[in-house]
Amino acid sequence: MSLDDLDFALLRALSTDASQSAGALGRELGLSQPATWRRIKRLEEAGIITGRRLELDAEKLGFGVTVFLGVKLATKGRLSLEDFERAVTAIPEVQSIEHVLGLYDYRLRVVARDISDFERVLRRRIMTLPGVGNVDANVLLSDERRPGPLGAA
Structure with a gap:
């Protein structure tokens, strides 16, 4: 699968904050929400995006x-x-x-x-x-x- 500049921009934005909605990402990248969603799905189906995870602050949870x-x-x-x-x-x-x-x-x-x-x-x-x-x-x-x-x- 070949990636274009928008795919890389989308991946950078998601790696910064994976909780962003497709609509918010689309506005940031100049795409519609459906077009952004299709790109995300394509990247997931290709195995480039393998998941999204929650990061916890270990220190705030008592693990210093x-x-x-x-x-x-x-x-x-x-x-x-x-x-x-x-x-x-x-x-x-x-x-x-x-x-x-x-x-x-x-x-x-x-x-x-x-x-x-x-x-x-x-x-x-x-x-x-x-x-x-x-x-x-x-x-x-x-x-x-x-x-x-x-x-x-």
Whole structure:
């Protein structure tokens, strides 16, 4: 599927605020509401737009600490990976799980109320997961969101 300038403008606008109506987006882009809606549907059907998500402020919900963990499995193999992935998805403090190539096998984003709460999650939940070997932690100090590959026109 080839994308034109209006498609990219629509994607930039949606990536800034996915809750905008087709009418509001159309007014911003100089399109009618039905034309905007058709473009959105076409982008969804092509798999370019894969969903819209709600972003929550973890700190305002009482989770003031975010830690990125690099996890190296002690043993590798299909079953080890599947066992680890199945077990780690059951931990509610783990916000994202990324299977990566490099020094570690997985990168986890973990939220906690404070450092002592994180220590509890680490000791009682993460370190007891099947196959866990080495774990490296990086505490998030600040988070600056970038516009992504669509950036500025």
